[in-house]
Amino acid sequence: xxxxxxxxxxxxxxxxxxxxxxxxxxxxxxxxxxxxxxxxxxxxxxxxxxxxxxxxxxxxxxxxxxxxxxxxxxxxxxxxxxxxxxxxxxxxxxxxxxxxxxxxxxxxxxxxx
Numbered sequence: 001x002x003x004x005x006x007x008x009x010x011x012x013x014x015x016x017x018x019x020x021x022x023x024x025x026x027x028x029x030x031x032x033x034x035x036x037x038x039x040x041x042x043x044x045x046x047x048x049x050x051x052x053x054x055x056x057x058x059x060x061x062x063x064x065x066x067x068x069x070x071x072x073x074x075x076x077x078x079x080x081x082x083x084x085x086x087x088x089x090x091x092x093x094x095x096x097x098x099x100x101x102x103x104x105x106x107x108x109x110x111x112x113x
Contacts, residue, residue, distance in 0.1 A: 009043025009068065013050050014110040026111045034083035036107040042078045044069040050104040053095050
């Protein structure tokens with residue numbers, strides 16, 4: 001599979017609870033730190049979750065699946081698109097650093113804190 005056409009997952013962490021007739025997203029002006037919060041990340045599913053941030057290391061799989069893994073398929077880095085529209089790369093080491101500074105509540109994961 002061509003890595004450029006592989007899945008990007010929507011960051012599902014900290015989103016509003018899914019209820020009938022409600023929006024389950026944030027607008028940029030609702031995001032506390034749009035330059036630091038991931039909106040989309042290379043993934044093996046259409047969403048990516050904190051709990052699956054290191055599952056890629058267990059069994060790297062290209063293509064689509066339903067396991068919500070963050071995919072480090074670009075030189076052991078994941079491509080990230082932030083809420084402000086900028087993009088960049090994060091490595092597993094970067095994500096471990098986020099863990100040491102808040103884990104799932106770190107601004108990378110949590111849009112509205």
